[in-house]
Amino acid sequence: MTYLAKPKLLRPDTPVNALGYTRRDYEGAISTLCAGCGHDSISAAVVQACFDLDIQPHRVAKLSGIGCSSKTPDYFLGASHGFNSVHGRMPSVLTGAALANRDLIYLGISGDGDSASIGIGQFAHVMRRGVNMTYIVENNGVYGLTKGQFSATADKGSKSKRGVENTDSPVDLVALALQLGATYVARSFSGDKAQLVPLIKGALLHRGAAFIDVISPCVTFNNHAGSTKSYDYVREHNEVLNRLDVLMPRQAITADYPPGSVSEIRQHDGSTLRLRKLAEDYEPNDRVGAMSHLQAHAERGEIVTGLLYVDPQASDLHEHLNTVAQPLNTLGADRLCPGSAALDKLNAALR
Amino acid sequence: MKPIQKTNEFVIKFANVNGSGSASANELFARAILRMGVTVSPRNIFPSNIQGMPTWYEMRVSASGWLGRRGGCDMMVAMNPQTWDRDIAEIEPGGYLFYDSTKTLPSSKFRDDITVFGIPLTEMCNGIYSDARQRQLFKNIMYVGALTALLGLDIAEVEKLIGEQYAGKDKLIAPNVHALKFGYDHAQARFKCPIGLRIARADAVGERIFIDGNSAAGLGAVFGGATVCGWYPITPSTSVVEAFTKYAKKYRTDAETGESSVAIVQAEDELASIGMVIGAGWNGARAFTATSGPGISLMQEFFGLAYFAEIPAVVFDVQRGGPSTGMPTRTQQSDLISAAYASHGDTRHVMLLPEDPYECFEFGASAFDLAERLQTPVFVMLDLDIGMNERLTRPFAWDDSREYDRGKVMSAADLDAGKDFGRYKDVDGDGIPWRTIPGTHPSKGAFFTRGTTRNPYAKYSETGADYIYNMERLRRKLDTAAEMAPAPILRTAKEATRIGAIYYGSTAPAMDEAIAALEAEDIQLDILRVRAFPFAKAVLDFVAAHDHVFVVEQNESAQLRQLLINEGEIDPKKLVKVLHYDGTPITARFIAGRIADALSDRKIIPIRKVVS
Structure with a gap:
């Protein structure tokens, strides 16, 4: 927890992006989470990703449910509208918002309780529909705000701070997202900024349902021996698949990686996702392969991280509904109201 | 017992089996009476079932112009053997019975104080048609033909209606007209037509239109500028969205691109439906859902959020019999309290109470103005009776000079002009604060929407004074609503x-x-x-x-x-x-x-x- 506000004055050599914004312009209110919380690292990664991509903060709408993770949208992108909705229901609220204005960037922030327990239904259906969004689950396997109960992503056999062993099978949101049709699926670790920032960037540029499960240790209730979501455990069991670089259309693509270990994926907007493959046998555009790779490593107790799957030509809900290009929330009565002549004609047909 | 002698003033009831195609035949008959210039008010009494259960269509013909249900039955069209005994018992003394006499029934199955007309409809149909579905459908048209003769309607009106109904599917017209005439001629030949109950041409319908309240509400939503609809199927509200979909396709499809200016999503449940509506309302689109009592129960938490975070939303609640699953296909006005005070904590919600399809249309459109003006959920409380039955109603009207009232929305220009923006601040004394739509301005006007308490500038606060300021302002706002909503x-x-x-x-x-x-x-x-x-x-x-x-x-x-x-x-x-x-x-x-x-x-x- 940071009690001291950062100084407002910036050094003259503070980096600015193409829009002339500094990183500070992407920050939000001061976090009220526990010191060392993994979630704050994720917020910092969101700030970095938006800064790097030259996104105008007010063109992002950030939505969340309820819980520690869902509080975080207050702590980044202070110039964006945010919506802390109800527990487990962020996906539907985000869907409605995305339908209203297809031009904004939608960032959904949720937690493991919010998405895998109370909200698993809405999580599933928002993936199925292909809502154009970046959906991040800050996954710590524990209920923080209510002081340490297991969540549905807690591994079977893991121990709570009070020594209670979890006997329920865990929900793997990545496996679910793959099965349910998400078109960009990744997993990362809040302690691995180098991997996380590019994954968020790729998701923000993706058109379709992008999901990132970020293991984010809870320093207060789930960072002890016996926990499978502690910093130490995740560092020891992290099986990194690939390293992603996101290149914007204006950036020259340079070949500074050895051939054979790099795969390039071009998205709708012309951006390029360049994957440095660490697991040579891994192909990120094979949904079924991703699912079996994930399961095989889970069996060995390994947490696979990286970009697991991407469909660069994905379509989104607006395409499915064939809605007009102009955001629906900007249409006035001239476009929406059929008027009295049409009504008179209809009246005549109802006699 | 002297047979009832009445012209344009009686109740005729059709007892059918659901899923047999009788509904459209019965509706055809009701429309034919309307075309005779006579007031008729039909009501469907149907089970929560798709095929094989009893269903009734009760048609009140009224020279005095009454559109309410009268009760009783002067003539029964008994087409359902399952309900025969109760149907016969329901006929008023001196009343009439029409039935399919293919199967001979013992005299104990009849009453001696009623007049009976039997036509072997099944036998006749089996003689003409070989296809089972055709036999069923044309049997329905045949009894319409027979009733046309018995009640003295002008058969030309029925023929004309059939022509209109199948316009574009012209090859269906001739066989339907043939079946109609077959029934008509048969009744004319066998009975002295017309009988004691009769329809005489009148001029009582005027310019009124004939439509159900759910269709009217769906049309109202199109005229009212709704662009987002999240919904989940539930009787008796489903046809609100079906109508909205139909009218949106007609009026909201770009002629050149084929693109639509509505987004309609069938959600996974009522929670997601209202969640979508609230998300869209927050983001500046006019959005609605349609549901019934069980859906209202499920949506409670979200209503509290929309009330407290002050987000416009329109909800069409087509009420049915409760509690629980209750009587899903029967009418009641039993959701008033669960809507008026929906959700935990101290809440109050705006409800509009339409009386007929005209008001379903009118309120269906104006609910969006009210919701945006007040930044709160607005419930349009229909019920199954007005929602699912066609009713004679004043023709819909729209004033082209009418503009949508988007309420207190602060623009980028307002923010640049230095206007003070306190999202939950009462600056006008009516309890209604100003809002900004996401994406409005690069550096001003953004705020964090939440269901938790906050100060007038939308900053999280659990201070008692901030809480009370907010609650008192909400009370003031709902008092403002009382005088803004349709007057008694x-x-x-x-x-x-x-x-x-x-x-x-x-x-x-x-x-x-x-x-x-x-x-x-x-x-x-x-x-x-x-x-x-x-x-x-x-x-x-x-x-x-x-x-x-x-x-x-x-x-x-x-x-x-x-x-x-x-x-x-x-x-x-x-x-x-x-x-x-x-x-x-x-x-x-x-x-x-x-x-x-x-x-x-x-x-x-x-x-x-x-x-x-």
């Missing part, structure tokens, strides 16, 4: 009276008729039709101006009466319950009977003679 409609008795009656929604046609009947017996009542909640001052003034006020409702616990007592701090003894809640639409006979009985039981002298 008063009809004073011919003579001064201290007796009043309050009613609302689909009770209206029965109430009109009941009051006329009471008037005929020199019982004078002032009546007030309540059209919205929170109550306008005029509603409470009406109660204050009368010694006794009957509150006529279609639920068991007198929900509007409870709201009046609670909101108006009214002495409960003053408000006399008149409650009808068996799932059938309320009748004038019931209302007039209850009121007359109550007046005599309580020894209330209804007329205060004015001494000069």
